Amino acid sequence: MSDNDISAPNPIRTCVLGVGLGGLVFHIPFILAQPHLFSLHAVLERSGEGKAHARYGAHMSGAKIYTSMEQVVADPEIELVVVTTPNGTHYALARSALEAGKHVLVDKPVTATAQEARELGELAKSRNLVLAAYQNKRYEADWLALKKLLALPRSSPHSLGDIYEFESRADRYRAVLKGTWKDHAAAGTGLTYDLGSHLIDQALQLFGRPDKITAFIQNIRGIGDPEVDDCFTIYFHYSPLTPDRPCPITVILRSHILSVGSPQLRYVVRGTKGTYTKYGADGQEEYLRSMSDTGQIVRDEAYGMEKSELAGTLQNLDSNGSIVTSRWQADQKGTYADLYSNVWDAIRNGKELVVKWTEATAVVEMIELAYLSQREGRTVDVP
Template identity: 50%
Template sequence: MAPIRIALAGVGLSGQVFQAPMILSLPDLFELHTVIERNPKTPRGVIGDKFNIQPKIARSVEEALQDPEVELLVVGTPTHTHFAIAKAALEAGKHVLVDKPVTATHAEALELGALAKSKNLVLYGFQNRRWDSDYLTLGKVLQSGRLGTVTDFESHFDRYSPALKGTWKDLDHPGNGWTYDLGAHLIDQALQLFGRPEKLTAFLSNIRRVGNPAFTIHLDYPSKEDHPLTVILRGHSLTVRKPQLRYIVRGTKGTFVKYGVDVQEDQLKAGITTQDPQFACEPSDIAATLETLEEDGKIVTSQQLSSERGNYKGLYENLGRAIRNGEPLAVKWDEASQVIELIELARRSSVQGSTLEVPKSQN
């Protein structure tokens, strides 16, 4: 079966670090056929030079979409451009993968979802951190029942970034800010683990007067076995150094604690490929610990866990099989849309200084 020919829109961080390396690591499934670059400085362009390949260079999205050989458009451009680019691709009959946050508004996400469904095309949100090592490890622990009923879930994603970097992410565009950027990952993971909450309370701060550099979002869930669940999601972008607290999860039978973030992003930035034996393998010094309790509350064990291996390729593998073989999507578009819906609720909650009811899902 012929590889899926891809046009890549976005040659910045998303294109260079996350998209191109995954595409090139799966030559049986994908071919990086075209790269969209308006003003390439060399014949091969940024992606071609970095990865020593010779893709076709398109000077515009429109040019790439006119090519009948292109089957899939990967969108890694600034968030406020996602909707228009993805809509044009769907209207041109192309499948689409969109980096997170998938759109700047929930209404835009819903419109794209309806359009893709009407055309029987695959529309996929790049929620790659479902394949983080620590998230996979936590999921395995939760499934084992070793924590009992979860009562408190706290998830952090922080950056040490004491100064603005001068990129498009620092600009006051729709969909910019840490709540949309890092918060999209944390919200998505919470929805996957626990479903839609009943209530949401958020505190967003504009320390730099740009976007939302810090967020704290509380998600409240109904009681389970007389144990209400509170989920706290936190992100900060100024003075948090490594190793940061990533998770602390408390249950009726134990506590899961994790410091340090998944290594795949840093490895990809350093040029380490997915073929490296150490790719996506967490070092033992940031492995999670698990404390389990007896019925009288005494600690029975306190152990360091073996980290599951991360697998960003898993997202692309699922995407390719979904397009070629109709495999169910691991990241459904309505799930990616719900993330934007909750971000909008968080912004409203923070402005109003109030707790908001989360509407029932329409799906």
């Protein structure tokens, strides 16, 4: 987005569906923090309690509270609808908004099935509407640093060479249930849909569609609904290609709910010339939660910068075959707000979305195949 775009405000009148964690922490703050791009016109809150106003009232002057989707689609002033409700409701709500001629941004996972995602994509295309996916972890400092590392030429002393194994994790320790809708069996629930959406999206960005998938998905704690998984290990198998991919690649995606440790392991990448190891999660979510608790919006200049102590570790082979250890520090700020800026540019200027709907659809497709692998106890082919 250019400076000229910003200097000529044309804010998009936006309605946020849902005032749970997603709405209050990951969406409303970015809308309010960019008044030159977005105007929070309304919030859908079925209880009508005014949770968003209670928290962000100082910044929400004039924002309406709707208690039904019928009110949302009937409001001609709403241009963009943000869907941040339980996963199983995404399809119906997004479809209703698109049929009413409104642009839509859907939280991940975009739908419970790949077929639902394809149908929404076709509907948006037929109506010439923007349909975007909130894959916000594309905008994290450690992810941007990892992409920069893997893009290094082989001649660089920091190059990992040909990658043959990539491990990405989102572990945490939680021995009890959260007491939210995520604890109950329903379409699109479970840790594989939740955190798996992020890990799978990043893997697809780096390596494309795998040839095969092997998955182990379970409820490791044995509490709550046994159909709601809280632990997964998913293998993406890639056959070697020539010359871009001379090695077969194994991608390991893991999330464990009973993992003790701080900071948790995030990435391990192994190549023919080195290994990269990274601990610790991006700090944006922690910061956003703390700001949300006090009703503040994102204004900190340091927001999105990775802490120096969380820099990854590189171990490379030099020309003599000796191991050289160094740190790989993220030098680029990550900020979820950039995803919103891109959505504004797509709606107002017709710019291409960074997170394409076909990519978000592919994430759901991989999740479905992972569950198929688990159910049948076998490695499945990826179409």
